[in-house]
Amino acid sequence: MAKRPVGRADDSTWEITTEPIPEPGDGEFVVRVEYISLDPAMRGWIGEVPTYVEPVEIGAVMRAHAVGRVHASRHPEYEVGQTVSGMFGVCEYAVSDGRHDVLHVDESLAPAPAWLGALGFPGLTAYFGLLDVGKMKPGDTVLISGAAGAVGSIAGQIAKLSGCRVIGVAGGPEKCAWLTEELGYDVAIDYKAGSIGKALRAAAPKGIDVYFDNVGGEVLESALGHLRRGARIALCGGISSYNATDPQPGPSRYMQLLMKRASLTGFIVFDFARRYPEAYAALGHWIRRGDVVTHEQVETGGIEAYGRTMNMLFDGANTGKLVLQVGDGLASAAPAAAQAASS
Incomplete structure (x- = not known):
């Protein structure tokens, strides 16, 4: 070094x-x-x-x-x-x-x-983050940031397989088209194209039940302002601040967690090491059937x-x-x- x-x-x-x-x-x-x-x-x-x-x-x-x-x-x-x-x-x-x-x-x-990817730590992270931390259930509206990345692209597909409405946030029209046309996302929001909050209101007028956060920053702020009662946030990462040289401020809308009786839980995939075989079996089954695209x-x-x-x-x-x-x-x-x- x-x-x-x-x-x-x-x-x-x-x-x-x-x-x-x-x-x-x-x-x-x-x-x-x-x-x-x-x-x-x-x-x-x-x-x-x-x-x-x-x-x-x-x-x-x-x-x-x-x-x-x-x-x-x-x-x-x-x-x-x-x-x-x-x-x-x-x-x-x-x-x-x-x-x-x-x-x-x-x-x-x-x-x-x-x-x-899908059969590595990103796939495991998506699986446990949604099902265990986010406590996702059929009918939920699920928001995923970093949706065109390694974790987000698998998380969105798992959410669709679970019977959820899925909204992804990604950068650029090509990535957004990939989310909806190939991965089955219901809506893709281009964070480079304008107000995330306005786009999220249009995509989920009744709010979101689960937010799978890979990014932090502005997207987390917007998500906090659009939570439904009892919503769950699975905090996976904060790539927007990884190269910052100064401590980054926390979200200003954190009191929405109180108002909506919501939760924000950080997790690491290694927390679920004993259950890796379960996730490998599920992911392998979905890939074999063509339900999950790698x-x-x-x-x-x-x-x-x-x-x-x-x-x-x-x-x-x-x-x-x-x-x-x-x-x-x-x-x-x-x-x-x-x-x-x-x-």
Whole structure:
């Protein structure tokens, strides 16, 4: 790590290192990474202040969920050639003992990048955030911000499958058209086109029952002003303020929670770790039937492109799940050394 970023991360935040490909010890296996997940939470992971996990240490490989193939193994449950997903980091090769949420990937169900999106933490987050935290039920009016992102795009489809009226907030006419025409959203609000509050009043004149918040800021303010009695807000993220250099003010309409007997509950997907199999089964069933559409925006450029690709999240430059492909050379014989992005 050259330095922790102040505000937006840039090229000086990262250092590319080259070192020998690791050898597995007893009970370990080596993964040749093929796809790396890009998530807004990464910005929090590289800050000075601990979030729900400790900050990535200076000089350490950047934390990241990834998919790859087993390259070498001394572990009885992981054979060479198998596809797996896990928190392998921003690197070309990683060592694992299989203990920390490593999953065997079924590419007959969905392609490998989808196991970082709909069948990865974004899909799990959408599932538990709506059903457990938001307590969504048939007939609810559900509002989702960041609706064209990795989590929001899955959340909207789950809400429709549950018999809800679904409103999404996204940036730009193309994303809004994608929400309504391909994902089945009832209404899409373009936050770049004018007043969110006015558009929300038109879309939900009787108010909203569930708000799945990925953004915070202005959209949260508007949502608070349009709650129905007993509404539930599932606070998933606040991407609008992740690069802010000063503390951001809380919502001024928070008293609406009192007036409408509503709730606002923050959650982290890791809170539901014991129930991951339940969510995987449901999401896999919906994908197999075609009820949930997966969409991965795969960027190329390898490890060197990691910093640029991560910042696409904060420019609104992605639709669906943003994934970095780690280079064509991984499909050939192993090179003499491997690279890693250090935070």
